Amino acid sequence: MELARRAERLEPVAAVVPLARLDVRAEALLDRLYRDHASGALRFAIMLTGDRPLSEDLVQEAFVRVAAKLHVLRDPSAFNAYLTRAVANLAKSHFRRQEVAKRHVRAVDASSLVVEPVDVATNDAVLVALRTLPMQQRAALVLRYYNDLSQDDIARVLDCPVGTVKSQLSRGLARLRKECRDA
Amino acid sequence: MRDTLEQRLAAGLQRVGDDVPDDLDPPADLEHRVASVRNRRRGVARLAMLSAAAIVTVALATVVVAGRGPAPNRVDVDGPPEVADPLAAGTVMLDSRASFVVAVGADGGQIATLVNAGRGTIIDAQLTSDHRWLWYLSVAKTKKAGVECGEVVRADIRRGTSAIVARAVSFAISPDGSRLALAGGGDFAGGACVALTDVTVPARVVVTDLATEARSTWTDQGSPRVRAFNQMRWSNDGRTLVTRICDETCESLVAYAVPESLGSSMHFRIVDRSGFLGVRPSATFGPDGRLFVLERNVAARWKDHVQSVVVYDGVTSDRPTTLLRVGFGWDLKEVVPTEVGTFVVGRARDASGRVAGPTALYRVEHGTLVRVKTFGDFGVLTPVFSRP
DSSP states (O other): OOHHHHHHHHHGGGGSOOOHHHHHHHHHHHHHHHOOOHHHEEEEEEEHHHHHHHHHHHHHHHHHHHHHTGOOOSSSSGGGHHHHHHHHHHHHHHHHHHHHHHHHHHSSSGGSSSSOOSOOOOHHHHHHHHHTOOHHHHHHHHHHHTTTTOOHHHHHHHOOOOOOHHHHHHHHHHHHHHHHHHH | OHHHHHHHHHHHHHHHHSSSSSSSOOTTTTHHHHHHHHHHHHHHHHHHTTSSSHHHHHHHHHHHHHHHHHHTOOOOOOOOOOOOOOOOOHHHEEETTTEEEEEEEETTTTTEEEEOOOOSSSEEEEOTTOOOOEEEEEEESSSSSSSOEEEEEETTTTTEEEEEEESSEEEETTTOOOEEEEEEHHHHHHOOOOOOOOOTTTTEEEETTTTOOOEEEOOOOOSSSSEEEEEOOEEESEEEEEEEEESSSSSEEEEEEOOBBBBBBEEEEEEEOOOOOOOSSSSOOOOSSSSEEEEOOOSSSGGGOOOEEEEOOTTTOOEEEEEEETTTEEEEEEEEETTEEEEEEEEEEEETTTOOOOOOEEEEEETTEEEEEEOSSEEEEEEEOOOO
């Protein structure tokens, strides 16, 4: 039986390192951080990408990257902001890689490289238009209109100047209006 | 003031957000992936420092660092996050006996051996609600269980690894695995535990939040002093801790109210005084959250001796109802409330009080005992519930 085989691999007590208290603490902390922040990050990722399986991958990867740096973060209490920023950056990298692949790998059927959102609420014209925007504009709009963050907070989360946030929001809205009008 | 487009955008995003549940379970390999990234970064940092040295030295050092850290561009072969239950199907209780922890089914049969500690006697085993982490208390064969300190070990059933986490006379891990309760003498700082045979050190129960390291403590200030603890059990909601203690007698089943935010001291109240301190837990929480207690009402005359399984409200520890009541013809040892029924372990006695049959597992059905399986050598049984 598989479980019995696993059980046989359990190390005898004499062989283990005494008092692994800190490991337990770190693991419990990870568990708690994930439960506290992953659902918010997943919502953010789905809004950016429109693709739930992709979003789940992005959130897990982002979480792993941020959690691995937890002990050196300048402000560990801002874990959520770091995670949100990592999700935005990973989403941006993902779509950039797909675009590059689409341009240069002619032998591959380009239709198999899914760039357009496939999963969530694609019949909503505003959301469809949102996903045509550059990733930074998408992120700024989602943080403004879903998370209700101020421009200062968005700048902190995305790690960019407030002026950049203002222009991203303004350009993003203008382009949304144009896309929706054209549609 | 938002215009129409902004309102449509906010409403559309809200609909998308509403489809995502608030509580996501962490992937089973999360800790492993974080550790891998961390190790890889450490490897990179070491490499950068060494690059300032001579090329030959760097080359040699790179080999060393690469040898210590994980392989670059490591592919996770564990696959997607685990959804399968790491515990064998059909397991309804754990049996801690000798140096083993065994998964047991509803028919009393052994399904799998989960732990072979190789030394000592395992006197208690508890499983977290996700069925991944098995915690157990192992006491050296020369030590007295309930009085002297043993090793609290956490085993990862999925990976087949284990580590000693603390030393204590008794322990309990909360169902979600976030809070560890340790009982014994001393304050457990740095893994220290003092046996209750040392009269200069008061007994303590310390609950620690494993994420924040916040602690709440109960320190014995009574007279006479507490000199032994039975196995401790968390309520299913993680707010109450019960155990039976020995002071002058070994009668008191006590419930500690554990504060939601740890830090303040804890207090207990006595649930009942009809127990006895055996080597097995006489109280445990059932799948419905109620507290099942094995009570022994010792009377002056042997034939008036009565044992009962009494069920208390799991939150208030009051409103007792009697599930089973047997007379002097029985010697019950522990109660195991599971999702497939309530079991007791015991043996029959004859009219003179002598043992009249082997120890066996019985199922409680309509106030009577139905034999399930005869045990040659049974240990401490702990109920196992389905994963949430």
